[in-house]
Amino acid sequence: MTPELAAAVAAQTDFAADVFDRLHACSVDVRGVTRASYGEGEQAAHALMAEIARELGLEIDQDPAANTYMTQPGQDRSAPVRMVGSHLDSVPQGGNFDGAAGVVSGLTAIRALQQLGHQPKHDIRVMGVRAEESCWFGTSYIGSRSALGTLPDGALDTATRADNGRSLAEHMAECGGDPDKLRDTAPYLDRTRIGAFLEPHIEQGPVLVEEGFPVGVVTGIRGNRRFPNAHCIGEYAHCGGAPRRVRQDAVVAATEFVQAMDAEWDKAEASGDDFACTIGMFQTDIERHAMTVISGNVKFSLDFRSVDPAYLLKMEARVPAIAAEIGARRGVKFELGAMTRAAPGFMDQGLVETYRKAAAGMNVRAMDIPSGASHDSAAFADAGVPTAMLFIRNEHGSHNPDEAMEIPDFIDATKLLAAGLTA
Numbered sequence: 001m002t003p004e005l006a007a008a009v010a011a012q013t014d015f016a017a018d019v020f021d022r023l024h025a026c027s028v029d030v031r032g033v034t035r036a037s038y039g040e041g042e043q044a045a046h047a048l049m050a051e052i053a054r055e056l057g058l059e060i061d062q063d064p065a066a067n068t069y070m071t072q073p074g075q076d077r078s079a080p081v082r083m084v085g086s087h088l089d090s091v092p093q094g095g096n097f098d099g100a101a102g103v104v105s106g107l108t109a110i111r112a113l114q115q116l117g118h119q120p121k122h123d124i125r126v127m128g129v130r131a132e133e134s135c136w137f138g139t140s141y142i143g144s145r146s147a148l149g150t151l152p153d154g155a156l157d158t159a160t161r162a163d164n165g166r167s168l169a170e171h172m173a174e175c176g177g178d179p180d181k182l183r184d185t186a187p188y189l190d191r192t193r194i195g196a197f198l199e200p201h202i203e204q205g206p207v208l209v210e211e212g213f214p215v216g217v218v219t220g221i222r223g224n225r226r227f228p229n230a231h232c233i234g235e236y237a238h239c240g241g242a243p244r245r246v247r248q249d250a251v252v253a254a255t256e257f258v259q260a261m262d263a264e265w266d267k268a269e270a271s272g273d274d275f276a277c278t279i280g281m282f283q284t285d286i287e288r289h290a291m292t293v294i295s296g297n298v299k300f301s302l303d304f305r306s307v308d309p310a311y312l313l314k315m316e317a318r319v320p321a322i323a324a325e326i327g328a329r330r331g332v333k334f335e336l337g338a339m340t341r342a343a344p345g346f347m348d349q350g351l352v353e354t355y356r357k358a359a360a361g362m363n364v365r366a367m368d369i370p371s372g373a374s375h376d377s378a379a380f381a382d383a384g385v386p387t388a389m390l391f392i393r394n395e396h397g398s399h400n401p402d403e404a405m406e407i408p409d410f411i412d413a414t415k416l417l418a419a420g421l422t423a
C-alpha cells in the first residue's frame with residue numbers, strides 16, 4: 001500500500017497547514033508564539049489538538065500530568081500500541097513548529113489512514129506531551145517522564161517555574177492534572193505495552209537545509225558529559241614584574257585547554273566519530289582581575305556530546321589527562337569539578353530501517369542524521385521503549401520566531417511516519 005499511503009498523506013496538505021495556522025493563532029505573542037509549560041499557550045494547544053482529535057473521532061484521554069492522548073483504535077486492542085508524540089510547549093516567543101509538528105504529524109497520518117479506510121492492527125496513539133522545554137522549570141522531559149514514572153523524586157515540589165516561582169505541582173493541578181495521583185499511583189504508561197514511540201521534530205540545526213534533504217532519519221540522540229563548574233588555578237602576579245619563566249597564567253593555560261578540546265574535535269571529524277564540544281562559560285574572577293594582573297583563576301564550563309557511548313567514555317578519561325598535561329607544563333592546576341552524565345538515546349534499528357525503506361519506496365529524499373539536541377524520545381528510549389525520530393528540514397534553527405518549516409517537507413516526513421505506524 002506504499003504509493004496509496006503516500007498519496008493519502010499528500011492529500012492532507014491543506015488540513016495540516018490549517019492546523020498550524022490555528023495553533024499559531026491560539027498561542028501568538030508579540031513575536032512568535034509563547035506556550036509556557038503548564039501555562040496559557042500550552043493549555044490552548046492541548047485543547048486545540050483534542051478538538052481536532054474529536055473531529056477525527058479519536059478517543060481522548062488525559063493522564064495525571066495532564067498529557068493529552070488521542071487514540072485511533074486498532075483491530076486488536078490488546079496488541080502493543082504504536083505511539084507518536086512530541087511536546088506542545090515552546091520557549092518564550094519561540095516558533096510555531098518546535099514540538100507541535102510531531103503531534104500534528106501524528107493526527108495528519110491518522111487522518112490519511114482513515115481516508116484510506118485502513119484500520120491498523122494495533123492502536124495508534126498520539127501523545128501531546130507537557131513541559132519539555134527546560135527553560136520553564138529547569139527540568140527536562142517533565143511530561144514524558146511523568147507518564148513513564150521516571151520523573152525524579154521531589155521534582156513536583158522543588159521545580160518552580162522561572163517566570164513566577166510557583167511549583168510544578170501547583171501548575172499541573174491548575175491545568176487539569178492530578179499531582180497527588182501522580183505521586184501515589186503506578187505510571188500511566190506501561191512501557192512493556194508500547195510497541196514503538198515515534199517522534200517527528202523539526203531539525204534545530206542547518207544540516208538538512210545545507211544538504212538539501214527534506215527529511216532526516218535520526219540515528220541516535222547524543223548523550224553528554226558536563227562540567228558546569230571547572231576552574232583553572234594559577235597564580236596572580238604583576239604583569240611587568242613577573243618574568244615569563246615563573247608565570248602561572250590561568251588565562252593562557254585555560255585558552256590552551258580550549259584549543260586542545262577543539263583539536264580533539266578535529267580528530268573526531270577525521271576519524272568519522274560523532275562529537276561536539278562547547279565551552280559556553282569562560283571568565284576571570286571579576287573581584288580580582290585587572291588589565292595589569294596575570295590571572296590566577298579562570299572559571300569555565302565544558303559540555304561535550306556524542307551518540308557513541310564508547311566515545312563519551314574515552315573522552316571522559318581523555319579530558320582530565322589533557323588538563324593535567326597542560327597544567328604540568330604551564331604551572332597551573334585544573335580543577336574540573338563535578339561531572340554530570342546523560343546517556344545517548346538509542347534509536348531502534350528496526351524502526352530506523354523501516355523509515356529508510358519507506359523513504360526509498362515513497363520517493364522521499366531522506367538522509368541519516370544524529371540528533372544534537374535532547375528530545376522526549378530520549379526519555380522513552382531510556383525507559384526501554386523502541387524509539388525512532390524523524391527530523392524535518394527547517395531554516396533559521398529553532399527556539400526563535402523565525403523557524404521556517406515548509407508544509408511539503410512536513411508532509412514528506414508524515415509519509416514516513418505513516419509507514420512507521422502501519423509497519
Ligand SMILES: [Zn+2]
Nearest residue numbers: 087098099201
Ligand atoms: Zn522540541
